[in-house]
Amino acid sequence: MKKQKPDFFSAFHAWLEYGGSSLDREMTESLENKPETGTVESKNKPKSKKKTPPQNNPRRAYADAWWYRLLALAVAAAMIWLLAEAVARMPQFGNADTLADSELTEFYVEHTKEETGAMNIVTGIILDYRGFDTLGESHVLFIAVCTVLLMLSIYGEKDEETRLKRNEMERHFEPGDDVILQSAARLLTPLIFVYGIYIILNGHLSPGGGFSGGAVLGAGLILYQNAFGYEKIERFFTYKTFKWVSVCSLLFYSLAKGYHFFTGANHMDSHISTGVPGNILSGGLLLPLNFVVGCVVACTMYALFTMFRKGEF
Amino acid sequence: MIDILRQVVFAFFLLAGLFIQITAVLGVNRFRFSMNRLHPAGMSDTLGLMLMALAAAVYAGFEPVTLKILLIVALFWITSPVCSHLLGRLIRETDEKHFETEAKEWKP
Incomplete structure (x- = not known):
C-alpha cells in the first residue's frame, strides 16, 4: 500500500x-x-x-x-x-478616460445627479432607473427565506418529542456563556450596528446602500445572538418582528415604486422632490427605499442563519 | 534619502507579510490535525495581515487612508483571535478521536 x-x-x-x-x-x-x-x-x-x-x-x-x-x-x-x-489590464483607478464608449453609460453619468438626486450613481441606477429589478431582488430574498422556513423549520417535525430532541441536540454545541466572545461582542455589536445604519442612510451619497448595509446589520444581529443567546435577542427580535418588518418593507417598496412608475409612465408630476443633491435628506424615494431594502436584507440574513442553525427563531 | 528609506521599510514589511501568509497557506493545507491547522490560520489573520497593512500604511504616508488601514488592523486583532478561540473550542468539544467529549451521545 x-x-x-x-x-x-x-x-x-x-x-x-x-x-x-x-x-x-x-x-x-x-x-x-x-x-x-x-x-x-x-x-x-x-x-x-x-x-x-x-x-x-x-x-x-x-x-x-x-x-x-x-x-x-x-x-x-x-x-x-x-x-x-x-x-x-484593469483601467487605472480614477482615470477619466476609461469609461466605456456606451451611450447608456454616458447618459447615466450625465443625468443621474439631476434626475434622481443621487450623488452615488449606482444607487440612482439600481433604485430609480432599474427600480423594478431591485424590487424583484428583494422579493427573491423573501421567497428564499420562505422556502428555507418551509424546509428547515423545527415546527415541521410531526411529534413533540422529535422536535424537543432536535432542539436540545442542536443547542448542545452552542458557545453558551463564552466570556471571550461576549466581551468582543459587547465591544463590536454597537459599532457594527452604527456602521450598518450609516451605510444604509448614506446610500445615495457615498458607496453603499440597502444591500450592503443590510448585510452588515444582519451580521451584527448574528454576532449578538451567538454571544448572548436566544433569550437576550428575543427582547427585541423575534419571529413576529421578522414577519412584520419584512412584509411591511416589501409592501412599502411595492407601493412606492408602483406609484412612481405609474406617475412617471403617464407623464404626471409625482410630487416627490429630489432636493439638493448632496444633502442627507435628498434624492426623493432613494432614502426610504434604501432603508426598506436594508431592513429586508438584515431580516433575511438573520432568518437564514437561525434556520440553518437550529430550525427555530 | 527619506524616500529610499521608506521604500526599504515598505519592502521589508511586504515581504515579511508575504512570508507569513505563504507559511499560513502551507500550514493550513499540509497539517493533519485540526488544532495544528488552527495555528497558521490564526497567524495569517493577525500577524500576516498586520505586516501587510503596515506596508500599505508606510506606502501611503501620513494620509487619512493610513488611519483607516490601522482601524482595519485593530478590528481584525479583536475579531480573529475570538474566531480562533471559538473554533478551537468547537474542536475540543466535538473531536471524539483525540479528546474525551460528549459528542458520541449526541449523534443523530
Whole structure:
C-alpha cells in the first residue's frame, strides 16, 4: 500500500473519484468486488454498501503519474497567468478616460445627479432607473427565506418529542456563556450596528446602500445572538418582528415604486422632490427605499442563519 | 534619502507579510490535525495581515487612508483571535478521536 497522503489531497481525490457520477461509482465498486464475489455467501448479498478507501482504488493510479502532476501544475500556472493578466489590464483607478464608449453609460453619468438626486450613481441606477429589478431582488430574498422556513423549520417535525430532541441536540454545541466572545461582542455589536445604519442612510451619497448595509446589520444581529443567546435577542427580535418588518418593507417598496412608475409612465408630476443633491435628506424615494431594502436584507440574513442553525427563531 | 528609506521599510514589511501568509497557506493545507491547522490560520489573520497593512500604511504616508488601514488592523486583532478561540473550542468539544467529549451521545 502506498503512503497515505495528507487529508486535503485524499479528500480531494475521493471527491474526484466518488463525487462524480453515481454510475461511475457503481462501476468502480463492481470492479473492486469481483474477486471477492466468488463464493456463494457473498453472492447472496451483492449490494454491499461498503465504499473502497481511496488508497486501495486502482483507478487512483493516474493521480500519481508524472504527466498528471505536470498537467495540474500547467493548469494552475495558466489560471494564475490569466488572473494576473486580467488584473494588469484593469483601467487605472480614477482615470477619466476609461469609461466605456456606451451611450447608456454616458447618459447615466450625465443625468443621474439631476434626475434622481443621487450623488452615488449606482444607487440612482439600481433604485430609480432599474427600480423594478431591485424590487424583484428583494422579493427573491423573501421567497428564499420562505422556502428555507418551509424546509428547515423545527415546527415541521410531526411529534413533540422529535422536535424537543432536535432542539436540545442542536443547542448542545452552542458557545453558551463564552466570556471571550461576549466581551468582543459587547465591544463590536454597537459599532457594527452604527456602521450598518450609516451605510444604509448614506446610500445615495457615498458607496453603499440597502444591500450592503443590510448585510452588515444582519451580521451584527448574528454576532449578538451567538454571544448572548436566544433569550437576550428575543427582547427585541423575534419571529413576529421578522414577519412584520419584512412584509411591511416589501409592501412599502411595492407601493412606492408602483406609484412612481405609474406617475412617471403617464407623464404626471409625482410630487416627490429630489432636493439638493448632496444633502442627507435628498434624492426623493432613494432614502426610504434604501432603508426598506436594508431592513429586508438584515431580516433575511438573520432568518437564514437561525434556520440553518437550529430550525427555530 | 527619506524616500529610499521608506521604500526599504515598505519592502521589508511586504515581504515579511508575504512570508507569513505563504507559511499560513502551507500550514493550513499540509497539517493533519485540526488544532495544528488552527495555528497558521490564526497567524495569517493577525500577524500576516498586520505586516501587510503596515506596508500599505508606510506606502501611503501620513494620509487619512493610513488611519483607516490601522482601524482595519485593530478590528481584525479583536475579531480573529475570538474566531480562533471559538473554533478551537468547537474542536475540543466535538473531536471524539483525540479528546474525551460528549459528542458520541449526541449523534443523530
